[in-house]
Amino acid sequence: MRLVKYITIAIINGFGVVIGIIWIAVPATVAQPSLNYQLALSGRQPDGDTPQSLPELYKLRDRLKVQLDNVAKNPDSSLFSSQYWNRQQSENLAEQLQNAQSQIQTEERAKNNWDDAAKIAARAVAVGRTSQASPATWEESQRLWQMALNHLRLIPHGSFLTEAAIDKTIEYQGNLTVATYEWQVARSQEKIRAEEERVRELARKEQEKKELARREIERKEQEKKELARQEIERQEFARQELIRQEREKQELARQELIRQEREKQELIRQELEKQELARQELARQELEKQELARQELEKQELARQELARQELERNQQATPQPTPESTATATPAPVDLAASPSNFFFAGDTNRDGEINQLDEAGKEQWSLSSGALIVFNDPKNDRTKIAPWKQTKVSVPRRAAMLSQVNLTLSENFKTSQLFITADSIANPHINVFQKIGDGWQAVDISGTKPLVFSTNIVLGVEAKQFADRNWSGKVNLKATAENNGQQIAATTIQMGVSPWIIPANTAPVTEVQVSDRGAANSEFISQLKQAVEPTGAQLKIIQGDNAWMQDIQKNGYIQLPEKSDIRQLNVALKSTDEPDQNPPDKSTQERNLRVIKIGNSRAENPVNQWSNGYGNLQVTPPIPGYPMGRAYYGNSGNASFNPEVLDFIQAQRIQGPAVDIDTSWLLTRQVDEIINFLPSQTPGKYVMAIVSPEAGVRLLEELSKTGYGDVTINRGLSNETTVSAALNNQALMQHNLNLQKQKINPILDKLKREFSLTDDQIVQVPAMFGYSGYAWWPNMVNSVPVNGNLLVSNPRGPMIDGKDYTQERLRQLLLPAGVSVSFLNDRYYQELKGNLQSATNTVRKPELQPFWLTLPNN
Numbered sequence: 001m002r003l004v005k006y007i008t009i010a011i012i013n014g015f016g017v018v019i020g021i022i023w024i025a026v027p028a029t030v031a032q033p034s035l036n037y038q039l040a041l042s043g044r045q046p047d048g049d050t051p052q053s054l055p056e057l058y059k060l061r062d063r064l065k066v067q068l069d070n071v072a073k074n075p076d077s078s079l080f081s082s083q084y085w086n087r088q089q090s091e092n093l094a095e096q097l098q099n100a101q102s103q104i105q106t107e108e109r110a111k112n113n114w115d116d117a118a119k120i121a122a123r124a125v126a127v128g129r130t131s132q133a134s135p136a137t138w139e140e141s142q143r144l145w146q147m148a149l150n151h152l153r154l155i156p157h158g159s160f161l162t163e164a165a166i167d168k169t170i171e172y173q174g175n176l177t178v179a180t181y182e183w184q185v186a187r188s189q190e191k192i193r194a195e196e197e198r199v200r201e202l203a204r205k206e207q208e209k210k211e212l213a214r215r216e217i218e219r220k221e222q223e224k225k226e227l228a229r230q231e232i233e234r235q236e237f238a239r240q241e242l243i244r245q246e247r248e249k250q251e252l253a254r255q256e257l258i259r260q261e262r263e264k265q266e267l268i269r270q271e272l273e274k275q276e277l278a279r280q281e282l283a284r285q286e287l288e289k290q291e292l293a294r295q296e297l298e299k300q301e302l303a304r305q306e307l308a309r310q311e312l313e314r315n316q317q318a319t320p321q322p323t324p325e326s327t328a329t330a331t332p333a334p335v336d337l338a339a340s341p342s343n344f345f346f347a348g349d350t351n352r353d354g355e356i357n358q359l360d361e362a363g364k365e366q367w368s369l370s371s372g373a374l375i376v377f378n379d380p381k382n383d384r385t386k387i388a389p390w391k392q393t394k395v396s397v398p399r400r401a402a403m404l405s406q407v408n409l410t411l412s413e414n415f416k417t418s419q420l421f422i423t424a425d426s427i428a429n430p431h432i433n434v435f436q437k438i439g440d441g442w443q444a445v446d447i448s449g450t451k452p453l454v455f456s457t458n459i460v461l462g463v464e465a466k467q468f469a470d471r472n473w474s475g476k477v478n479l480k481a482t483a484e485n486n487g488q489q490i491a492a493t494t495i496q497m498g499v500s501p502w503i504i505p506a507n508t509a510p511v512t513e514v515q516v517s518d519r520g521a522a523n524s525e526f527i528s529q530l531k532q533a534v535e536p537t538g539a540q541l542k543i544i545q546g547d548n549a550w551m552q553d554i555q556k557n558g559y560i561q562l563p564e565k566s567d568i569r570q571l572n573v574a575l576k577s578t579d580e581p582d583q584n585p586p587d588k589s590t591q592e593r594n595l596r597v598i599k600i601g602n603s604r605a606e607n608p609v610n611q612w613s614n615g616y617g618n619l620q621v622t623p624p625i626p627g628y629p630m631g632r633a634y635y636g637n638s639g640n641a642s643f644n645p646e647v648l649d650f651i652q653a654q655r656i657q658g659p660a661v662d663i664d665t666s667w668l669l670t671r672q673v674d675e676i677i678n679f680l681p682s683q684t685p686g687k688y689v690m691a692i693v694s695p696e697a698g699v700r701l702l703e704e705l706s707k708t709g710y711g712d713v714t715i716n717r718g719l720s721n722e723t724t725v726s727a728a729l730n731n732q733a734l735m736q737h738n739l740n741l742q743k744q745k746i747n748p749i750l751d752k753l754k755r756e757f758s759l760t761d762d763q764i765v766q767v768p769a770m771f772g773y774s775g776y777a778w779w780p781n782m783v784n785s786v787p788v789n790g791n792l793l794v795s796n797p798r799g800p801m802i803d804g805k806d807y808t809q810e811r812l813r814q815l816l817l818p819a820g821v822s823v824s825f826l827n828d829r830y831y832q833e834l835k836g837n838l839q840s841a842t843n844t845v846r847k848p849e850l851q852p853f854w855l856t857l858p859n860n
Helices: 002-023 054-073 083-128 135-153 162-209 212-318 520-537 608-614 645-654 695-707 725-730 732-757 807-819 829-833
Strands: 344-347 373-375 405-411 419-424 432-438 441-444 458-465 476-485 488-499 511-518 540-545 555-564 567-576 596-598 619-621 633-637 661-664 677-681 688-694 764-768 786-788 791-795 822-826 842-846
Touching: 054 083, 083 135, 083 162, 135 162, 212 488, 344 476, 344 488, 373 405, 373 458, 405 476, 405 488, 419 432, 511 520, 511 786, 520 540, 520 786, 520 791, 520 822, 520 829, 555 842, 619 677, 661 732, 688 695, 688 732, 688 807, 695 725, 695 732, 695 764, 695 807, 725 732, 732 764, 764 807, 786 842, 807 822
Parallel strands: 373 488, 511 540, 567 596, 633 661, 688 764, 791 822
Antiparallel strands: 344 405, 405 458, 419 476, 432 441, 432 458, 476 488, 511 842, 555 567, 619 633, 677 688, 786 791
16 A cells, blocks of 8 residues: 555656646747837927836826917917918827827836736735645645736737836746646645545554454455565566667667768768859859950950051151141150050059058959958948948948058059049949049049049059958959050959958957946846956956847957058957847947947847847857868757858858858757857967866766765755755756756767867866756856956856855866866856856957968968
């Protein structure tokens, strides 16, 4: 009978846990992107800014009422007033008042729902704190939490309370889960107690009825039956275990086949890429041959024309010269048609030494990342139009004159009667602007070949790119200078230029600025600790008011490099998320006023969870590795929702840090790769280590604590899932889930990282971590950290306190000790409860590489 009781208890408890887990519904408001809702009040807005709160809406309504009364009471009696104008003004004010009242009703309903949810939540808390709680108590608590959630979901998405409602929904959902679980446990215990009482009563009555001898016979018989039943159970358990092991083998075999198939497909894709590159190279070489043949034909034609001209001159010298009286007009002096570099010089900074001279003639017609004149992407400053820069055709002056790439056209006096034209190839034509230096200003140049330049023997041109290289344009432009005389081409030469590529600095690069969003009292302690950790490193802390909580997701900071005389010019260029509203001003660095902010592609319609995969926390880059001296990009791929493919194509088009490597993040709640791996600088210059989460190491750490007598010590201190070491280990489902993650996800990722990034075991640090069933960090994720000038900023893991020290913190320090990494732990509880950590909450502006990219790359 005792075994029956235990089996009954196990079944009831297991059923309660399953019901508790299934009961958790993903709230409709969780992870919705932030909305900047504005009140639409007809076509014109009266005085003041757009209302941002309900009191401001009341003020707006009252002001509109007063204005409407004034119009009715005091019609304009001026000479130019009219009844129509007064009526129109009154109608506009009435329409604005109606819109304001409609929004007030919406906000009042939202506030009422918010207040009702808070009151119900307070009742639920009071019920949950009742001592000697019964199943009815927990059922009532569960019902109240569900009612509170329902009220929060009634808050419209456009309300001022939307973001607060999202945070509260997440909090209430967790409380609902706890209440559901406690209700199941209490109900199971009550049933068990009732069943035990009933069995005891039956046994007592049975003992009274039967004689001692008969009871003994029955007891022996019962023992025999019990042994037989236990044997049957043992055999059944062994059979089920064999079936489970066989299924596990089949699953491993299936996953191995899938992996092999993926590798096969990857090899096929790489082979196709090679073939495509070879095809493109053949096409390029063919174009070069055709261009050389065309130039040769032009030279032959010029030589033929020169011979004809010389023959004509000899014939004219042999003919008697006309007298002045018989000559009506003077014949122009003949032009020297030989277009040698000395008398028809056309070049940019081909050798990238910051100067333009005869040394730039060599190789000027063939651009590569290693050689050839560079063009700067010169974006519109504070441009709020919806037209892409490369589609804007009306250009009269440079966007930033200082950012023009200079090209010189130097001529001999022989060309003073000629017309000079600048043309660009048809593919690049829409993507560039060319200007001519005229006095102290610049004048746009017609690069279609229809309008000549303003003649000078020393012409200075400025070239700007309207965009970076992307999936539709290689970033290269063939610029041709032509001299014509009487409609005949007498000299021509071509140079090839290319847009300086966009580069992402690695996390190992020095930091000039750390950015964080001010969330009020919620993260004030975090900001204070962040400031104390950042400022001693020489970096600045920039606190941005009221922006997105996840600063890492909204913007990826990068840079471009340009040659200058005896120096390298570094310019900051940031990619802004397409999910961020255009009306938000860019987060410009306090140290880099020349920051440019661009967007690539369009916002994608993803569900709220998958939308996180588009955040720039999901795009990272390694330090320099073999074959990639500027680092290689990598991103998270969750299968059904990968990182924005337009941005990946943009990275590939730069030909510096691509192709990007995809990492499986399908098992993570945020789908972002910075939750899994991070590259950290060591004390040795040029050396680094890669930190990677290890759920297996997290389980082993708990087991180690339990074996040494610390099973009752608290972990996740101060968090909503605070518990003890023993209680965590007793959750066998959670422990097995993390061990499966290590085996099925992390280990394959490690193998891929070693292969793709040429990593060795001594460069890899496996950091203890734990993950919940939905893929969130069960304790603060120490890999989601920020290196800042020799100091690693890490989320406080809130591990067990042993002898006055956090055991988990000390374990990380030991792991990073060989690399000489200094660690500072920060309290990011606010972000941990929102399922994120320190790196996700911040952004950094990092210094570019000191050595220019063209000196680190092979000729390409």
